[in-house]
Amino acid sequence: MLQQTRVDQGLPYYERFVIRFPDIETLADASEDEVLKMWQGLGYYSRARNIHHAAKTIRDKFHSQFPEQYENILSLKGIGEYTAAAVGSFAFDLAHPVLDGNVYRILSRYTGNTAPINKPASRKIFLTTALELFDPEHSAEHNQAIMELGALICTPAEPRCNECPLQGSCDAFHKKNWNELPVKILAQPVKTRHLNYLIITDGNCALMQQRMKKDIWKGLFEFVLIETNQTVADFSSLCENQEFRTITKSFGKNMILTDTSKISHKLTHRILEIYFWVLRVKTLPAKLNLAFPVEIDKINHTFALPKPIENFLVTYNFHEHVS
DNA sequence: AAGGCGTGGCT
DNA sequence: TAGCCAAGCCT
Numbered sequence: 399m400l401q402q403t404r405v406d407q408g409l410p411y412y413e414r415f416v417i418r419f420p421d422i423e424t425l426a427d428a429s430e431d432e433v434l435k436m437w438q439g440l441g442y443y444s445r446a447r448n449i450h451h452a453a454k455t456i457r458d459k460f461h462s463q464f465p466e467q468y469e470n471i472l473s474l475k476g477i478g479e480y481t482a483a484a485v486g487s488f489a490f491d492l493a494h495p496v497l498d499g500n501v502y503r504i505l506s507r508y509t510g511n512t513a514p515i516n517k518p519a520s521r522k523i524f525l526t527t528a529l530e531l532f533d534p535e536h537s538a539e540h541n542q543a544i545m546e547l548g549a550l551i552c553t554p555a556e557p558r559c560n561e562c563p564l565q566g567s568c569d570a571f572h573k574k575n576w577n578e579l580p581v582k583i584l585a586q587p588v589k590t591r592h593l594n595y596l597i598i599t600d601g602n603c604a605l606m607q608q609r610m611k612k613d614i615w616k617g618l619f620e621f622v623l624i625e626t627n628q629t630v631a632d633f634s635s636l637c638e639n640q641e642f643r644t645i646t647k648s649f650g651k652n653m654i655l656t657d658t659s660k661i662s663h664k665l666t667h668r669i670l671e672i673y674f675w676v677l678r679v680k681t682l683p684a685k686l687n688l689a690f691p692v693e694i695d696k697i698n699h700t701f702a703l704p705k706p707i708e709n710f711l712v713t714y715n716f717h718e719h720v721s
Numbered sequence: 722a723a724g725g726c727g728t729g730g731c732t
Numbered sequence: 733t734a735g736c737c738a739a740g741c742c743t
Binding site for chain 1: 722723724725726727728729730732
């Protein structure tokens with residue numbers, strides 16, 4: 399749950415999660431939709447699908463007993479080398495060094511290593527160093543200590559070198575180049591995607607669908623979506639869109655645009671320009687492609703929603719605009 | 722092996 | 733503001 403996530407952000411999710419899923423079998427027996435619902439708003443939703451998948455693996459292949467060997471822990475979906483080493487050392491005292499963002503930064507500075515830490519090929523180099531410095535007799539303590547050192551002392555900006563117990567043997571401290579380490583490959587330029595959500599509603603229900611493709615927000619629910627290559631600025635432009643015409647042809651003149659709003663939603667390497675088009679129709683079909691009608695008041699506590707959809711539902715006043 | 726995957730806090 | 737970062741992993 400805390401992969402790429404701060405404790406402060408994940409803690410309330412963790413607390414709710416373990417109350418609803420107190421053990422592996424409870425989690426394994428739950429539906430993926432419910433696990434995703436518990437994860438709503440935390441991001442990186444593949445983690446939710448993976449932990450659910452892992453619970454089923456443990457139930458079916460490990461007799462509901464969490465595996466205690468490194469290779470078996472590593473085999474679980476969503477558990478990579480870092481998490482396997484962390485869980486293995488903390489829970490079972492297995493002698494495997496953790497290699498996370500903190501450790502990369504420390505090792506890079508401590509040994510003056512300029513290999514880019516976000517390049518997969520560099521992992522071998524840093525793992526070699528980590529193994530040389532590792533204390534297999536005190537695996538858990540060593541791993542906890544080096545991660546705490548990275549979190550509290552050897553921080554990304556303005557590290558507290560004067561408080562660091564490794565100061566005397568640190569390469570970056572002697573060369574005063576800690577500011578240039580670790581080296582990272584420049585991030586890709588952020589691309590923009592244009593999402594046009596059609597809130598097709600009869601005043602009581604709106605059409606919803608589940609995201610099934612291998613893409614952002616997989617498994618979560620959304621309104622009917624038309625993705626375009628560029629901004630669709632006004633309703634007449636939208637009406638010229640072929641996909642829009644196909645989707646809405648059955649409504650004809652009974653369909654009225656009642657409202658629009660636009661937001662910009664920033665992801666790590668995507669900007670989502672999102673338009674919401676509220677379309678009032680007389681009668682909703684039981685099914686429109688993958689979409690089906692849902693009572694508006696029930697959407698948010700029934701389905702797992704992407705943050706922008708949740709925000710829209712919480713903010714938008716349906717009764718004022720469409721009832 | 723590079724690219725994709727969320728959200729929120731901090732500067 | 734815009735950019736960077738946070739207990740990575742999967743494909």
